[in-house]
Amino acid sequence: EERHQFGQYYTPKQIAELIVKWCVRDPDETVLDPGCGSGTFLVEAYRRLAELKLKKSWEQIKGYVKKDVHKQILEQLWAFDINEFPAHLTAMNIAMKNPRELIEKINVIVDDFFNISPDQEKLIPYKSYSEKVRIPMFNVVVGNPPYTRWTEIPEQTQKFIKDSVGKYISEYNLTPQVSKGVEPGIFVFWIMHATKFLKNG
Numbered sequence: 421e422e423r424h425q426f427g428q429y430y431t432p433k434q435i436a437e438l439i440v441k442w443c444v445r446d447p448d449e450t451v452l453d454p455g456c457g458s459g460t461f462l463v464e465a466y467r468r469l470a471e472l473k474l475k476k477s478w479e480q481i482k483g484y485v486k487k488d489v490h491k492q493i494l495e496q497l498w499a500f501d502i503n504e505f506p507a508h509l510t511a512m513n514i515a516m517k518n519p520r521e522l523i524e525k526i527n528v529i530v531d532d533f534f535n536i537s538p539d540q541e542k543l544i545p546y547k548s549y550s551e552k553v554r555i556p557m558f559n560v561v562v563g564n565p566p567y568t569r570w571t572e573i574p575e576q577t578q579k580f581i582k583d584s585v586g587k588y589i590s591e592y593n594l595t596p597q598v599s600k601g602v603e604p605g606i607f608v609f610w611i612m613h614a615t616k617f618l619k620n621g
Contacts, residue, residue: 431457431460432460433460433464436460436461436463436464436562437464437467439461439464439562440464440465440467440468440562441464443560443562444465444468444469444472444560444562445472446472446559447469447472447473448496449496449559449560450496450497450498450556450557450558450560451465451469451496451497451498451558451559451560451561451562452498452499452500452558452560452561452562452563452614452617453465453498453500453510453561453562454499454533454536454561454613454617455501455502455533455564455565455610456499456500456501456506456510456528456563457501457509457510457564458509458510458513459499459506459509459510459511459513459514461562461563461564462497462499462510462513462514463513463514463517465497465562466493466514466517467517469493469497470485470489470493470517473489473492474489484518484520485517485518487518487521490517490518490521491521491523493517494514494515494523494525494526494527495525495527497514497526497527498527498528498529498555498556498558499511499527499528499529500528500529500530500531500533500536501528501529501530502530502531502532502533503530504530507528507529508528510528511526511528514526524549525544525551527544527553528544529544533610533614534577534580534581534609535580536555537555537584537616538555538556538557538616538617539554539555539556540554541554541555555617557618557619558617558618558619559618559619561614561615561617561618563614565606565607565610565611566607566610567605567606567607568605568606568607571598571603577606578596581606581609581613584613588609588612589609594608594609
């Protein structure tokens with residue numbers, strides 16, 4: 421019921437791997453998953469960045485990435501999720517790519533993606549402290565949008581969507597008209613909002 425409310429659908433590994441290999445092309449790229457779930461896309465992004473940095477396949481790396489490279493990759497990966505439990509799974513899943521190296525700082529934020537904007541300051545609780553971070557722009561945004569009908573979106577989120585992507589709503593004729601059966605899914609606005617986080621080019 422909760423997954424339905426949030427429009428959560430967990431992506432098969434092979435699909436995430438294909439999308440990430442197509443999107444992540446440079447070892448220094450920063451990657452955002454704005455609806456991270458349990459971290460499938462970021463785990464694949466971690467592997468892809470490790471391959472590009474070390475110039476080896478994941479099989480050749482044998483799952484061990486030295487501390488400095490591990491830390492670099494974690495700094496390049498960011499995730500948001502509205503639900504605390506899967507966000508914690510994401511943090512754990514990417515941290516465990518190298519369980520020998522304890523790293524406290526992982527950029528996973530628990531919040532509604534529509535409450536977040538680039539250059540905004542957000543508080544991230546780490547293991548032993550909290551830190552305010554400024555949301556950067558990214559080279560790559562990957563992920564699986566939520567799939568929810570307009571009527572199932574909380575009113576506060578509906579208002580934010582109208583405020584943040586209002587010009588696109590009218591430009592692309594996406595105005596929700598529930599009485600007429602016109603209910604664009606939240607994934608449409610999620611993708612539009614995600615484009616604001618991309619660097620030029």
